[in-house]
Amino acid sequence: MAQKILDQGRTQGTISQEYDDDESISHLPRCQVDASWVKDSAFVGGGCVFDIEPGIHTYGSFGIDQVLFPLHAEFNILLCAMKTALQLGFSTMSFESDCLQLVKLINDEEDWPIVASERNEFDHLHTLFIDFSISFIARKHNVRADLLAKGARSQKSLFSHVNSVIPSWLASNANLFVLN
Template sequence: MMVHTPAPWIIWYIWKARNDKAFNGKDTSPLETLQLAQSEAETWRLAQIVDKPHDDDDAAETSPPDAVPPPHGPVCSIDASWHKDDHLFGGGMVLKTEDGVTTYGSFSSNRVLNPLHAEFQTLMWAMKSSIQLDHIAMTFETDCLQLVHLIEED
């Protein structure tokens, strides 16, 4: 049984609210931030529920050809925050090990040319950080499909 905790979502939405305040001058109340994070965590939890198909004696159970097997070992999820008018960009990671230990990290740095560069810099930072934490193998996750394509194809 997997335990679903909203903690990573709360941390992420605090980070986003901080960026909105620092870079856009937008104030978000702590209660609004917490409610949004909890709502997103619950939506994500519900989206992960997969209905099992009814057993059919004639149909063999197969996975789609493009299905990715679940990662083995530690997993590091990354994301970046970039805006064309800002002098800085930020990045963050959530690193989960097989034994349940979770490590969070974030950084900011001088502005880069575009969001793809920010995502790439965040990936490089997360890779260096995972090595410093003595992980020799790691699965990295990102929501930046363009970065995934760049790494896989080029």
């Protein structure tokens, strides 16, 4: 099942939900995102993997201040990934998240007061893309972003790291980046 919304105006955007692994066909460039949140931590970790072309990747990891709920973390890391995509010069991007609640929230354009500030920032960033999509992917297909997110949270600091090289603190998991 896929749902699409085309924006009227400057941005031609598609927001979709994918429920069946077999139906999900990724388009390049794409960015897989994930957040790592635990209740009693001072920081949230975030990870994103930009697949630019086959075999060409850029990895992003972020340490941000703790937020109230996991949904806030997922939304904030999506915003970090959107900003990074724009800074890298991409005006077209297919984002993928294993947080179905986030994808549904964006797709359904529901008014959730608890994430109003994140939604406002999303709406602004979304207008800066010529072509934008967000879809749900199974957790098993989001391993690289998950590892980056957990590794970022374990750094226990505020930071942003974007590079074509896997962060040194994930060197022991490098083989998982090749396999996924």
